[in-house]
Amino acid sequence: MIKVGLRMNKESFCTWIKEIREEKISRKDMASKYPWHENTIKAYEKDRLPELDYLYALSVVTNFSFRELVRQRLKTGLSDLQFPKIEKNHLLNNIDQVLQFDNQSDRFSYLNNQGEKGALEFAEVKSQAEIYQSFPSLKVEDDAMEPTIKKGALCTVDHKDTKLSPGAIYGFSYGTGKSEASLSILRRVQSSLKGAIILVTDNPTYPAQELSEELKKEITVIGRIKSVTNTL
Known part of the structure; x- marks a missing residue:
């Protein structure tokens, strides 16, 4: 199994999602279950970065973390593009923060509008989120x-x-x-x-x-x- 944590190139990412898929479902069954041809899935698992909707389907059928699939896809895709290093690093370094807080923003907004008690709980929840975000x-x-x-x-x-x-x-x-x-x-x-x-x-x-x-x-x-x- 490809180890996650170090930045992957396109080929290693494709191999990684192939290994995730193989643990739960065959390529043939994946193609019959969803609207992607076997050859398309084969390309995704060789040297072509998949679209977001395919990663969502992969997450559903394998119960693998959609957030982690998106996180690694973004890092791999951005690393493969050619543009100024400063801007590239800025985007790469903000991926974890964006993915971490987007799924909590609704709760934060709700708590922050519930008066003094809600504000205290909001501060506590946000503090815990910031702490856990710092953990790899x-x-x-x-x-x-x-x-x-x-x-x-x-x-x-x-x-x-x-x-x-x-x-x-x-x-x-x-x-x-x-x-x-x-x-x-x-x-x-x-x-x-x-x-x-x-x-x-x-x-x-x-x-x-x-x-x-x-x-x-x-x-x-x-x-x-x-x-x-x-x-x-």
Whole structure:
């Protein structure tokens, strides 16, 4: 699976949406279900950037995040165009902000017009939105936390919280650097009676692990999971 987070070129984006589609439906069935010919879908999955309506249909049939499909399509398309770098970077850097707040603007407008109580709630909600916007979105690549967090889910991660508080879920990666592309490992933190840190999963096929000194050398704490958007 193509890792999301690093900017994709046209070919890698097309391969990415092909992999998303293949997990749920064949190309033939997609073409029979919706008004796109098999050859058109094949082109979308090779080297032609798809239209917005196709991405919407792809989101519906696969239950993959429409916001993430649009986000990556915009970044790929803008990166592929030739125009001044300053203007290009301005557009690219504002994609996340536009997509983050558009789906909350109606609620903000409503709360902000409900008197003192509404204004207070508006301020609280907007503050939380701004906080969560600052957290990077990472994609879950394994099924260790199913059924709570499904493979393919999008998580926001607080990189500043790496203290491993019992009861919380954290992202880990192998190596020394923080991954900006995916979560290699998700684990729930527990504490033993002797005070040792135990890393557990919600999927019973994965064994619990004590965070030994040897294991600490092999993994890096990416941060605490703050929110999850599961695929269905």
